[in-house]
Amino acid sequence: MMVSTLQAVVFDWAGTMIDFGCRAPVLALRDVFAEAGIEVSEAEARADMGKAKRDHVRALLAAPRIAALWRERHGAPPTEVDVDRLHDAVEPLMRAAARDCAQLIPGAAEIAAVLSARGVRIGSTTGYTRPMMADILPLAARQGYAPEAVVCAGETAAGRPSPLMMWKALVELGAWPARACVKVDDAVVGIAEGREVGAWTVGLSASGNGVGLDQDSLAALPADDRAQRIRAADVVLREAGAHYVVESVAQLGPVLAEIESRIARGERP
DSSP states (O other): OOOOSOOEEEEOSBTTTBSTTOOHHHHHHHHHHHHTTOOOOHHHHHTTTTSOHHHHHHHHHHSHHHHHHHHHHHSSOOOHHHHHHHHHHHHHHHHHHHHHTOOBOTTHHHHHHHHHHTTOEEEEEOSSOHHHHTTHHHHHHHTTOOOSEEEOTTSSSSOTTSSHHHHHHHHHHTOOOGGGEEEEESSHHHHHHHHHHTOEEEEESSSSTTTOOOHHHHHHSOHHHHHHHHHHHHHHHHHTTOSEEESSGGGHHHHHHHHHHHHHTTOOO
């Protein structure tokens, strides 16, 4: 088997390699805000998906509708103390929800194995904190996926869309140059992370946050509705700068082969 011109592929987790539909964060965030007396819609919970969960909570509290409801309910605008309290409350709920949604997306273990066999280093970044990942990592490993580097929210000075988590992953992998690496993600901030690093970026339209349905629910939709939702997610990822967009990691192989060829020709992202 030929050695690849790719140095590394760095994957996101929820909506990319596990948790088809990226359901866990939505469930946990909505529950925590409900306990604080604020009903957050699924669309609101998904608007900043992919950010570190503390940043995600902060963004929700800054949304005009939610901020107004918070003032009405609590008698004052939300503060950083509220951000801390909600984040601390969401962490155990996120851990439980993530554990329940830790099934690998079809094709995830297979693509990682093919890449590893060809000498490509496998890393990951996530908006989850290390405690949120504690149960996911062994569950994923038992299903055949164990990336060499796992960079979690809070382990760099800034989270996504900054490039710091991706840089940390590449440093841990010893992979360079970034133009010979790929970031695979279902969220806009993850695509931005890869672009900021200078890597190739591949967005996932059907399996992640853009559609937000588990595999059975997506399959149950009428064909036209399903196709429309996937197209809409595709457009958002391309507008965010994704070099390529496919529906899920199961379709990743041909895209990575094309990127390999472009790297071999001296092309840059």
